[in-house]
Amino acid sequence: MLGYNDLVTETENYVRTLFKQLYQVNLVYHNIEHTETVVQHVRQLASYYNLPEKDVADLTIAAWFHDTGHLVTEPPLHEEKSIAFMQEFIKSRVDDQELVNRITRLIYITKFPPAPKTLQEMIICDADTWHFGLDDFKKTNKAVKKELILRNMNTMVMDWEKNSLALLKKHQFFTSYCIEVLQKGKEKNIRRLQKKINKLVGVNASKTLMDPEDAKEDKDNKRKNSLVTRGIQTMLRLTSENHVELSNMADGKASILISVNAIIISVILSVLIRRIEVETHLTIPTFVFLASSLATIIIAILATRPKISQGNFSREDILNKNTNLLFFGNFYKTKVTEYKWAMNTMMRDPDYLYSTLIMDIHQLGVVLARKYRLIRLAYTVFMIGLFVSVIAFIIAIMLHTPQQPVIEAPAASPYR
Numbered sequence: 001m002l003g004y005n006d007l008v009t010e011t012e013n014y015v016r017t018l019f020k021q022l023y024q025v026n027l028v029y030h031n032i033e034h035t036e037t038v039v040q041h042v043r044q045l046a047s048y049y050n051l052p053e054k055d056v057a058d059l060t061i062a063a064w065f066h067d068t069g070h071l072v073t074e075p076p077l078h079e080e081k082s083i084a085f086m087q088e089f090i091k092s093r094v095d096d097q098e099l100v101n102r103i104t105r106l107i108y109i110t111k112f113p114p115a116p117k118t119l120q121e122m123i124i125c126d127a128d129t130w131h132f133g134l135d136d137f138k139k140t141n142k143a144v145k146k147e148l149i150l151r152n153m154n155t156m157v158m159d160w161e162k163n164s165l166a167l168l169k170k171h172q173f174f175t176s177y178c179i180e181v182l183q184k185g186k187e188k189n190i191r192r193l194q195k196k197i198n199k200l201v202g203v204n205a206s207k208t209l210m211d212p213e214d215a216k217e218d219k220d221n222k223r224k225n226s227l228v229t230r231g232i233q234t235m236l237r238l239t240s241e242n243h244v245e246l247s248n249m250a251d252g253k254a255s256i257l258i259s260v261n262a263i264i265i266s267v268i269l270s271v272l273i274r275r276i277e278v279e280t281h282l283t284i285p286t287f288v289f290l291a292s293s294l295a296t297i298i299i300a301i302l303a304t305r306p307k308i309s310q311g312n313f314s315r316e317d318i319l320n321k322n323t324n325l326l327f328f329g330n331f332y333k334t335k336v337t338e339y340k341w342a343m344n345t346m347m348r349d350p351d352y353l354y355s356t357l358i359m360d361i362h363q364l365g366v367v368l369a370r371k372y373r374l375i376r377l378a379y380t381v382f383m384i385g386l387f388v389s390v391i392a393f394i395i396a397i398m399l400h401t402p403q404q405p406v407i408e409a410p411a412a413s414p415y416r
Contacts, residue, residue, distance in 0.1 A: 004057035007093060012039075014089055015064040022071040026150035029143040030070040030078075039063040041127035048177050055120055058099070061086070062106035062124055075153070079111045113170065117316045122174035126182075132171055133182025137189045161200065165193040172348060174315075176341035183344070236357045243364035250371040254300040257378050261293040261300075268293070281400040285392035292385020296378050303374035307367075318342045321352045326360045 019032040042063040046056045069081030083104050090100050109121045116122040131140045141164055148156045168190050173179045272286045311333035317323040318341075323330055325346055331339050346352045 004053050007090075008057050008060050010093060011061045011064050011089065015068060018068055018071065018085065024071060026147060027070055028147040028150065029140065030067045030075075030147065035064060035067055037130070038066065038124075038127045041130045042124060045123040045127060045175060045177060049119060049123070049175075051120070058102050058106060059120055059124055061090075062103045063127060065089075065103070066107045066110055066124070066128065074151075075148075079108055083107050114174075115319065116174055117319060119175070119315070122315065126173050126175050126178040129171060129173075130178070130182065132168060132189065133173070133178070133185035135185065135188075137185075138192070161193055161197050165190065165197060168193065172345065174341075174345075176337045179341055179344050232354075236354075236361065239361050240357070240364065243361060243368060246368055247364065247371065250368065250375055251304050253375050254304045254371075254378070257300040257375070257382060258297050261297045261382065264293045265290060265297075281396045282393070285389055285396050288392050289385065289389035292381060292389060296382040296385065299374055299378035299381060303371045303378065313342065315342075318345055321349075321355060324356055324359045324363060326356055327363060 015035065016032065019035075039060060042059045043056070046059055051059070065082050065086040067078065067082060068085045069078030069083075073081045086103055086107060087100055090096070090103065106120060106124050109116050110125060110128050114121075114125040116125050131137055134140075145157050145160050148154075168186060171186070173182055173186070268286060268290050272282065272289075276283050276286060307329075309327070309329035311329060311331065313323040313325075313330055313334060315338075318325075323342070325331060325339070325342055331342070334342075346356060
């Protein structure tokens with residue numbers, strides 16, 4: 001059976017031969033040079049994340065095959081044909097359906113828009129769009145446009161700059177490495193495209209020629225949108241601050257209960273317990289008082305006792321928007337690089353950002369409800385216990401009949 005390295009070597013030779021035999025002069029961008037670049041970046045990322053040999057082999061084979069479909073079919077269907085090429089090759093070399101399935105998933109995940117869930121899937125997606133964050137994006141973007149024209153797909157190049165800008169804005173890097181290394185470059189390319197579009201459509205001229213009524217309406221709409229956005233942000237901030245303040249108040253109330261009842265218990269243990277030996281009728285009221293104070297302290301402690309979550313999350317949780325990254329209990333065990341990636345992902349997605357803020361407020365409300373429910377119970381127990389204890393002391397004292405001391409008569413003197 002072929003080893004991983006041998007299989008990767010044979011894959012490289014097969015794909016290079018495939019590009020020579022099915023050479024297409026119109027493949028200006030999706031050619032063997034692009035494939036070699038993707039393979040190089042896949043290996044770079046796999047090395048950075050220290051992936052095992054099997055995973056590196058899967059990624060490398062997928063990278064070699066991922067664009068072979070362009071040799072025989074149109075761009076929208078090229079992933080399926082690439083997978084067919086790969087499956088035919090792998091099955092002719094090894095009998096390993098699981099290997100075929102793994103590489104199939106890696107090739108298919110590059111179909112735009114990608115939604116990778118594993119680190120391997122994120123690596124091949126980032127390797128395939130690496131050029132989005134490079135200074136020569138202008139060059140590669142022109143190559144893609146030229147290729148589409150040569151392939152008689154002129155409708156796809158209409159409003160090319162606008163479509164390219166929309167693509168860059170919709171695109172995201174998934175690995176923390178690419179976010180750190182390429183994100184700024186991509187943002188720079190976005191600004192360049194925007195500047196070029198503004199120059200093409202003549203934004204300044206259109207503003208000058210705009211009808212005064214339309215300009216006023218546009219300005220009013222922008223002001224209203226700005227006010228709505230600021231109003232939402234203010235509402236979320238105030239609601240969160242109010243929840244935190246209420247939580248502090250709850251902790252203060254619990255602290256008062258704990259302190260007062262601790263003093264009561266210390267007095268009972270140091271004074272009344274000693275008196276029970278003499279005043280036995282005070283036994284029941286004393287223990288009722290002691291039990292109510294102890295129960296109150298326990299409930300108050302339960303109200304303030306912190307609850308810690310598991311402390312980590314998966315990338316699948318972030319991509320599915322299932323984790324509140326604003327609560328420390330969800331990330332304190334996570335590596336800082338993973339947390340930075342997750343936060344960057346969230347901040348680039350306004351819906352995820354606002355939903356996280358709303359989720360955080362909801363979680364604060366759940367915690368508050370539990371705290372106030374327990375504190376209310378603690379105050380109720382303390383109030384009832386105090387009342388019952390006082391009544392018990394009154395009854396015990398009223399029903400108690402003091403015993404008169406017995407005075408013995410003096411003995412008769414023998415001299416009488």
